[in-house]
Amino acid sequence: MKASTTTPLPEPVTTTTSEEIIPRSVLFGNPTYASPRLSPDGKYLAYLAPDQDDILNVHVRETLDASTSRIVTQDPSKRGIRIFQWAEDSTTILYRQDFEGDENFHLWAVDISKSDGGVKQAKDLTPGKDVKVSQVITNKRYPDEILISTNARDTKVFDMYRCQYRSGMDDVNVTLTLDTENPGNVIAWGIEDESNEVRFALVRNQEDSSNTLKVRDSVGAEWRELLTFPYGEEGNFVEFCNDNSCYITSTLGRDTRALLKVDLLTGETLEEICSNDKCDVGGVSLDEDTKELRFVSFNYARTERVFFDDTIKQHYDVLEEAAPKGSEVSVVSKTRDESVWVVAFSRSDGPTEYKLYTTDSQSLQDLFVSQPELLKYKFAVMEDVRIPTRDGLELVGYVTRAKTEEATPLVLLVHGGPWARDSYGFRSAVQWLANRGYAVLQVNYRGSTGYGKTFLHKGDGEWGIGSMQHDLTDSVQWAIEQGIADPDKVCIYGGSYGGYACLAGLTFTPELYCCGVDIVGPSNVKTLLDSIPSYWGPLRNQMLLKIGDVDNDAEFNKKISPLFHVDNIRAPLLIGQGANDPRVKQAEADQIAFSMQEKGIPVEYVLYPDEGHGFARPDNRIDFNARAELFLQKHLGGRAEEFEQPKGATAVFPLLEKEKASA
Helix, strand or coil: CCCCCCCCCCCCCCECCCCCCCCHHHHHCCCCCEEEEECCCCCEEEEEEECCCCCEEEEEEECCEEEEEEECCCCCCCCCCCEEEECCCCCEEEEEECCCCCCCCEEEEEECCCCCCCHHHCEECCCCCCCCEEEEEECCCCCCCEEEEECCCCCCCCEEEEECHHHHCCCCCCCEEEEECCCCCEEEEEEECCCCEEEEEEEECCCCCCEEEEECCCCCCCCEEEEEECCCCCEEEEEECCCCEEEEEECCCCCCCEEEEEECCCCCEEEEEECCCCCCEEEEEECCCCCCEEEEEEECCCEEEEECCHHHHHHHHHHHHHCCCCCEEEEEEECCCCCEEEEEEEECCEEEEEEEEECCCCEEEEEEECCHHHHHCCCCCCEEEEEECCCCCEEEEEEECCECCCCEEEEEEECCCCCCCCCCCCCHHHHHHHHCCCEEEEECCCCCCCCCHHHHHCCCCCCCCCHHHHHHHHHHHHHHHCCCEEEEEEEEEEECHHHHHHHHHHHHCCCCCCEEEEECCCCCHHHHHHCCCHHHHHHHHHHHHHHCCCCCCHHHHHHHCHHHHHHHCCCCEEEEEECCCCCCCHHHHHHHHHHHHHCCCCEEEEEECCCECECCCHHHHHHHHHHHHHHHHHHHCCCCCCCCCCCCCCCECHHHHHHHHHC
């Protein structure tokens, strides 16, 4: 008798996100709550929330009574407020706003004791055309004064001004008093707390792109050089101490940034306090009064802390114990006496939860969830991974899968900068793509920050045809070999430098990608650098060292600029651009889109007249993502929510307009 056989059942394919399509309006609309901030005296809690017109504005409530919430700003721009803070008087809200994405942020002040939500109560502290605020410094020892760095005197540089904001709130104009004039090479300022005087300057040498830390003993005293970081070295000032020393970070004599204590007179290192051989020092927490070190944070793939204060460690132990599984803990606000904290519990597969923490009782109280609508849905867990490159480097990456047991189409989501990095956490764009059926791969390619000077500067001169792009190629190949990605369905998608990487991927490795999405990405590196804002002037020479000398080597510029290689493109491209982008001008999108159109290469181009370097208005953000979703469905085969243009979206289509004009 023949033995019977059975065919084994296939392994189940596990979908990582909700079976239903998660609406774009939920993923990309305004948060219900964001950026909670305690007033210094602890009486009030301020936060961002949508108003009746769905525009983000600042709301204030009594800290322990949600029923007292009221709106205290009324942003007329429809872009919403995204950056705000308390002044030290605990009754004034300071917020920044630009005009339709031009990044000329003004500083506005609102006295919450007089505000009924009308815009008339807001005072522009930094009026003027093309004025941009860079730094805003408050000091608990000087509650009626703020220090503001702006380019009001000279648009190319930022001076430091003093503002007695309380005395001027009822005046027609608030007077800014010039405190410290920029000689033309200072790229950041710092104060000494006890005197509230500007005593630190970070100076960029325009000839060799070195950075020098300069200090002075008082206003009017001579500036003296503390330390110089030649190009290739990294470091910065952290804080003055109370004993004629200061904290700095530095790579001098090592690869990663360490936290050092140095002598203020000689620059001599008194102590190397903390370092990590794999990644740079990240956050540094100090006691505001004693300047004693509390903890140092590092982030290779996830956040880790080294504690120097047992009491603070005990508090964080309580918070870590209470954190939902997989969450990272951060303290986003404290009262002046540090008796109450606002704590954020952030995870990759759900919205951020905010709680109030009372230090005396070590107790937590629910505050709110950033986007409670997200709680209805299941989201994918982000995995941190290590990816080998062809020349032996290890890259830190993050994978978010649509399905765990089979290869799916892949979206390589490239971060901008490029001198920045991706990190762990909930990302609406990542979860949107996973829910539509795509694996998402994010990679900290060489040139990304946080991994030491060698890794950072291995990206020098490696744009487009070099090893920065090879890292992206190697990462896609890794995902294919790991069974994560379908090799025939890979999209490269990114914004800013990520948009450039998209264009470079389609032109220099056209066989690898079946489509691309470029948001505010440059297509010609020379024209990019020729059109940067005037206040980026002190940074331009260093950009040339990092990118390559496109000023004096036209052939090199042609080699690395996708615009000159349009004929190589085989895959369809979707471009999104803000008309008011001050960093990557509209011309960067125009020139490659029109070139592709003339050559008959499939390209779609969406322009938003009221946006800048990215899409701040929710209607525009949802609109572009809806178009991208249909584009990806067509070329990768995933699923899509039905398209419905948001009422407030301002999309225009330059390629279609050109066709109509020439018809």
